[in-house]
Amino acid sequence: MEKTFGLSHLFMTIFLHHFSTFMVIPAITDVTMTALCPGRDECSLAIYLTGFQQAITGVGTLVMMPLVGNLSDKYGRKALLTVPFCLTIFPLxxxxxxxxxxxxYAYYILRTLTAMVCEGSVHCLSLAYVADNVPEGRRASVFGILAGIGSCAFVCGNISTRFLTTSSTFQVATSVAIVAALYMRILLPDSIRSDHERLKTPILSKGKAAISCPVEEKDSTNKVQLFQGLPSIQDAVFLLKSSTIFSQAAVVAFFSNLADLGLHASTLYYLKAKFHFNKNQFADLMVISGIAGAISQLLLMPILAPVLGEERLLSIGLLFNCAHVCSLPPSHLQKNVPYAAAVFSVLFVFSQPCMRTIVSKQVGPCEQGKAQGCISGICSLAGIISPLAFSPLTALFLSERAPFNFPGFSIMCTGFVSMIAFIQSIMIRAAPRIPLERVSGCNTDALA
Known part of the structure; x- marks a missing residue:
């Protein structure tokens, strides 16, 4: 019962945090364009600055995500969640x-610095929190519900933006971010336990954390118990080599995030340049996508995951992601195509929760933070490469210097990258399952 309440508080915490961050997305493109290139619908400087910010953020998170995941295994998810929740407030x-x-420019610099820690860390730690409290058989469904909560926040945030002025949007987002941090600190219980008591070692203590995580002598699933100290490149390489399924999921994570980040950065400026989209139209587009994704993650995924398995559902999600991406580039002829393409999110939102579920099942119960942090670090590597590859393409093909008339060329390239992730996902085979009672570790009283 206590863990059920813990998950409900986690869902509320994630909703508030995502609500505050998502509601500014439709407005930030207009704010950037107005600050850098007032009165214009095409601005290469804005595209390059956005790409540079994304690359620097990727470098920071590549280092920080494995560290954050490792520290959360030692000091608890709540202590590490406090950092990104508080840092998110200041740029807003x-x-x-x-x-x-x-x-x-002050926002740009501070957002870049804080994003090195905040970007992806809330998602990584919330997944580890769920893995602490949910048995393997139900993990895919709960991961889907967690993603659905994020989609609901995405929808609510964008609907709110639709009816707020730009200044009010950022004021409300700042207020909600403060509420989210307070809610998390006051009501969210920590999920890490020792065998007999809650984690008691403060994060600044020099003593050892009160976590006991015995390693199974003979585990038929070959689950790995790694990282006795802080994470290193050797730790990540060893983890990737220890499980073929884990390494395959890592490849899928890299290419799918490479495509997603490139698509997000390219699409907003593409729609701004070709169709003169503003804050309200961006919000409408995101609301359609968010509603479709929320319905799918909250209703369809808990039904389909036990039947099809997360491996097949991952491939289905990536296949429809490819279809969604490939439908966008020709839309310079028809303005309503992006709205129709957004409906594809009913199925392509399956990919991320399924990929994270596959990863969580390849490690032991006390290594969830490290495993999710490793995958988040790999996703951050994609965040470094994506702007270097797609920002110049986007700026070039939206300018008058384009070698040929194809404004959506960079979007089409992200479709090819997404296809690589889909092909790799087909090769993932389900790992053998063992009864929950045979899994020993720091969380023996998982939610039934």
Whole structure:
């Protein structure tokens, strides 16, 4: 019962946090364009600055995600969640105060620095929290519900943006971010336990954490118990080599995130340049996608995951992601195509929860933070490469210097990258399952 309440508080915490971050997405493109290139619908400087920010963020998170996951295994998920929840507030507060060019650059610098820690860490730690409290057989469904909560926040945030002015959008986002941090600190229980008591070692203590995580002598699933100290490149390489399924999931994570990040960065400026989209139209588009994704993750995934398995569902999600991406580039002829393409999110949202579920089942119960952090680090590597590859392409083909007339060329390239992830996902085979009672570790009283 206590763990059920813990999950409900986690869902509420994630909803509030994502609500505050998602509601500014439709407005940030207009704010950036107004600050850097007022009165214009095409701005190479904005594209390059966005790409540079994404690359620097990727470098930071590549280092930080494995560290954050490792520390959360030692000191608890709640202690590590506090850091990104608090850091998220400050960049939002700057634009809530003013959106002039000077304040925009202050936001840009601070957002870049804080994103090195915040980007992906909340998602990584929340997945580890769920894995602490949910047995393997139900993990895919709960991961899907967690993703669905994020989609609901995405929808609510974008609907709110639709009816708020730009200044009010950032003010409300800042207020909700503060509420999310307070809610998490006051009501969210920590999920890490020793065999007899809760984790008691403070994160700044020099003593050893009160976590006991015995290694099974003969585990038929070959689950790995790694990382006795802080993470290193050798640890990540050893983890990738220890499980073929884990390494395959890592390849899928890299290419799918490479495509997703490239698509997100390219599409907003593509729609701005070709169709003169503004904050409200971006919000409408995102609401359609979010509603479809929320319905799918909250209703369809808990039904389909036990029947099809997360491996097949992963391939289905990536296949429809390819279809979604490939439908966008020709849309410069018809303005309504992006709205129709957004409906594909009913099925392509399966990919991320399924991939994370596959990863969680390849490690022991006390290694969830490290495993999710490793995958988040690999996704961050994609975040470094994506802007280097797609930002110049986007800027080139939206400019008058394009070698040929194909404004959506960079979007089409992300479709090819997504196809690589789909092909790799087909090769993943389900790992053998063992009864829950045979899994020993720091969380023996998992949710039934």
């Amino acid at each position: 507060a700057i634009l809530a105060y003013s959106r002039t060019t000077g304040f925009f």
